[in-house]
Amino acid sequence: xxxxxxxxxxxxxxxxxxxxxxxxxxxxxxxxxxxxxxxxxxxxxxxxxxxxxxxxxxxxxxxxxxxxxxxxxxxxxxxxxxxxxxxxxxxxxxxxxxxxxxxxxxxxxxxxxxxxxxxxxxxxxxxxxxxxxxxxxxxxxxxxxxxxxxxxxxxxxxxxxxxxxxxxxxxxxxxxxxxxxxxxxxxxxxxxxxxxxxxxxxxxxxxxxxxxxxxxxxxxxxxxxxxxxxxxxxxxxxxxxxxxxxxxxxxxxxxxxxxxxxxxxxxxxxxxxxxxxxxxxxxxxxxxxxxxxxxxxxxxxxxxxxxxxxxxxxxxxxxxxxxxxxxxxxxxxxxxxxxxxxxxxxxxxxxxxxxxxxxxxxxxxxxxxxxxxxxxxxxxxxxxxxxxxxxxxxxxxxxxxxxxxxxxxxxxxxxxxxxxxxxxxxxxxxxxxxxxxxxxxxxxxxxxxxxxxxxxxxxxxxxxxxxxxxxxxxxxxxxxxxxxxxxxxxxxxxxxxxxxxxxxxxxxxxxxxxxxxxxxxxxxxxxxxxxxxxxxxxxxxxxxxxxxxxxxxxxxxxxxxxxxxxxxxxxxxxxxxxxxxxxxxxxxxxxxxxxxxxxx
Numbered sequence: 001x002x003x004x005x006x007x008x009x010x011x012x013x014x015x016x017x018x019x020x021x022x023x024x025x026x027x028x029x030x031x032x033x034x035x036x037x038x039x040x041x042x043x044x045x046x047x048x049x050x051x052x053x054x055x056x057x058x059x060x061x062x063x064x065x066x067x068x069x070x071x072x073x074x075x076x077x078x079x080x081x082x083x084x085x086x087x088x089x090x091x092x093x094x095x096x097x098x099x100x101x102x103x104x105x106x107x108x109x110x111x112x113x114x115x116x117x118x119x120x121x122x123x124x125x126x127x128x129x130x131x132x133x134x135x136x137x138x139x140x141x142x143x144x145x146x147x148x149x150x151x152x153x154x155x156x157x158x159x160x161x162x163x164x165x166x167x168x169x170x171x172x173x174x175x176x177x178x179x180x181x182x183x184x185x186x187x188x189x190x191x192x193x194x195x196x197x198x199x200x201x202x203x204x205x206x207x208x209x210x211x212x213x214x215x216x217x218x219x220x221x222x223x224x225x226x227x228x229x230x231x232x233x234x235x236x237x238x239x240x241x242x243x244x245x246x247x248x249x250x251x252x253x254x255x256x257x258x259x260x261x262x263x264x265x266x267x268x269x270x271x272x273x274x275x276x277x278x279x280x281x282x283x284x285x286x287x288x289x290x291x292x293x294x295x296x297x298x299x300x301x302x303x304x305x306x307x308x309x310x311x312x313x314x315x316x317x318x319x320x321x322x323x324x325x326x327x328x329x330x331x332x333x334x335x336x337x338x339x340x341x342x343x344x345x346x347x348x349x350x351x352x353x354x355x356x357x358x359x360x361x362x363x364x365x366x367x368x369x370x371x372x373x374x375x376x377x378x379x380x381x382x383x384x385x386x387x388x389x390x391x392x393x394x395x396x397x398x399x400x401x402x403x404x405x406x407x408x409x410x411x412x413x414x415x416x417x418x419x420x421x422x423x424x425x426x427x428x429x430x431x432x433x434x435x436x437x438x439x440x441x442x443x444x445x446x447x448x449x450x451x452x453x454x455x456x457x458x459x460x461x462x463x464x465x466x467x468x469x470x471x472x473x474x475x476x477x478x479x480x481x482x483x484x485x486x487x488x489x490x491x492x493x494x495x496x497x498x499x500x501x502x503x504x505x506x507x508x509x510x511x512x513x514x515x516x517x518x519x520x521x522x523x524x525x526x527x528x529x530x531x532x533x534x535x536x537x538x539x540x541x542x543x544x545x546x547x548x549x550x551x552x553x554x555x556x557x558x559x560x561x562x563x564x565x566x567x568x569x570x571x572x573x574x575x576x577x578x579x580x581x582x583x584x585x586x587x588x589x590x591x592x593x594x595x596x597x598x599x600x
Contacts, residue, residue: 012374027082029135029142029500034076063169074076081131087143091127094147096160098123098154107161107176110204112297114162114171119154123202126153128557164300164587166570167489167544168506179359181569181588182301184248186269201329202285205276205536208259209328211311212579216256222400222443222533224264224494226577228310230536230598233550235562238596239549240582242284249273249589251302252353254574256309262583263314263328263509264590265301272318274307274326279581279592288536294319294351304351305398306574310358310380310576317365318349323385325363330589335383342376342385343369348395351379353441354408357399357410362386364399364410375399375412375419377426387426392416396441396490404469413440418454420475429465430475441490445500447513447594453500455488462486462500464516483516485509490572493538494532495554501539502530510555518586525549536598542566542575542584548593 044065064193074095079089088134102119105110110119126235130146137145176182179187180200231383232238249266256263259280265272271289278285295301305317314328321339321578326332339352345368354366367388371378374391392414402420403413409429417434421427438458445453445465455462461484465477486493486504493502499519499554500511508530526544532553533540538561539551546567552559571586582593 016406025084026138026228030080030082031132031133031135033080034073035132037069037073038125039130041069041125043104044069046063057575065515066121070121073124073128080278084142087140090442091147093145095127095150098151099331102157109158109162109297110157112162113165114173118171119157123150126150127170136200159374162297164570165298165540167524182267185249188247203260204259205328206421208261209309210445212256212258214257214576215310217254217306217398217575218443218492222398223445224530224535227534229533229579231533231538232596232598234537235550237455240593240595241566243594244594245589245591246282247588248585248590249302250300252299252304252572252587254306255576255583256307257576258309263307265303265307265316266583272303272322274314274316274324276331279583282592288326288333290318290322290324290332290336292318292320292322294347296350299350300587305355305360307357314364315356315358317352317354317356319347320351321347323356323365323378337378337383339367343373344366345369355398357401359401359408359410362423365411366395366399367396368393368395374414378547389421389426389428391419394439395422397443401441402446408467413444415439418444432465432477434463443493445495447495457489459505462594464513476520481516483511485516485518486511489527491527492530493531494530496537497532499555500554503527512555519555520558523560527572531575531577533577540575540577542571544571548572548588
């Protein structure tokens with residue numbers, strides 16, 4: 001009687017019997033470790049923004065979680081799939097080849113966040129799905145089929161173009177061959193001729209420049225507060241009237257305003273442009289062009305800073321690092337400085353973003369250089385370098401004027417904390433040490449002469465401190481509270497009647513300033529911006545999707561009074577209100593509305 005043969009059938013890790021190998025040594029694939037990673041990619045991408053008060057680096061889960069899941073799928077394939085070693089090696093090399101071929105063929109805009117957040121995860125997920133569908137095919141064809149499906153996933157990216165990243169790290173993808181907004185604008189725009197031949201100064205413009213109503217970034221005090229306008233909040237009965245809408249070049253600048261004239265910055269092909277528009281019609285008055293182009297995969301092309309009006313001149317900071325002074329009456333270039341040379345470094349990851357501060361005869365910008373080249377001041381008239389000071393190497397904030405009695409300071413928020421500097425010499429008078437591993441892209445807010453709010457981006461929160469000046473002139477700081485109930489990213493907040501209103505990650509919120517406690521949280525406007533109409537207690541929120549939203553500045557509850565769709569496309573630019581006009585723009589269009597005024 002023959003004895004039974006010993007079976008080579010084993011058990012997999014979940015207890016189910018493993019099939020007998022075929023003649024070629026093939027066994028069904030163990031796919032249960034890989035399949036859950038595909039939906040986990042989606043969960044990693046979208047779920048972090050549903051978590052309230054998550055840890056400071058929760059954004060990294062959305063940005064890098066899908067890529068990590070893809071790497072885990074590769075580990076599964078190489079170590080735990082039960083595929084033959086020839087399959088594993090060929091599968092791994094086939095995926096690598098698909099990766100490099102796609103990188104060579106895809107649009108340049110896809111070789112950034114879109115590649116790591118879309119192309120790689122999609123290709124590897126397709127491989128896992130293909131291997132799972134044909135797991136029982138006992139032959140090398142299953143690996144070939146899985147690779148073919150993966151290559152389809154990879155190569156789908158070659159038909160796409162990335163148009164930047166939203167505030168939640170969502171990538172905007174469109175057809176590779178579709179004309180983008182900048183190309184359409186350049187094709188439709190009729191050259192004014194003013195780029196090379198500045199025109200004669202308009203006497204009305206000259207008069208308006210003597211006292212500009214909104215001289216630059218977030219207003220005269222850089223606090224996002226507007227005075228002198230009381231609007232009717234019933235937009236159903238009295239909706240805002242659109243006066244004009246025009247195509248503009250890419251850029252995240254806001255407006256400076258003098259009289260009816262608007263000043264901003266745009267990218268137009270290979271030139272960074274400072275531009276003056278007629279605020280009544282949207283007509284281009286003059287253009288000052290400089291051959292330079294900054295572009296990054298997250299923010300796209302164009303300048304990041306807002307130009308500053310002072311003493312009849314316009315000071316503009318380009319994304320590549322050119323600081324210029326032009327005649328605000330005609331657009332004639334007076335001088336330029338290259339911060340790459342002055343600071344001894346290349347532009348920061350997302351470009352030079354510091355809106356120039358003109359104070360005591362100098363124009364100050366954050367230069368992000370090492371050592372004492374963090375902040376640099378140039379003579380406002382001649383452009384000659386006057387001083388430089390240490391101010392951190394990672395900041396997208398802007399210098400800001402701080403008055404203490406009759407004494408003025410330049411305040412600068414960076415990755416190292418808050419510094420106060422003498423505007424005449426650059427000497428550091430005080431440094432509040434609050435280092436942050438990420439970046440700061442927002443402004444400090446003074447509550448009183450001796451108290452201020454110091455914000456920190458990407459989930460770390462906001463701190464209230466008190467500055468005490470000793471008899472010998474030195475400062476010391478006392479922490480009053482630190483709150484994670486207001487965690488702005490690059491979205492500045494405003495203060496009204498002992499409360500702060502701004503973006504706490506993905507939601508709008510109201511914070512009590514007595515203890516940093518949350519009063520309410522509601523309304524999802526993406527990574528938008530906010531402006532306070534202080535004389536009527538209203539907030540204007542410009543959402544990331546271009547909606548104009550009117551809120552009541554009331555700590556009792558979130559009260560949305562009205563909203564209109566004002567712009568198309570991603571909108572990160574700050575709104576501006578002067579009189580009964582609101583001027584808003586994004587990276588592809590600008591619009592002016594006449595706001596309904598409240599009855600006396």
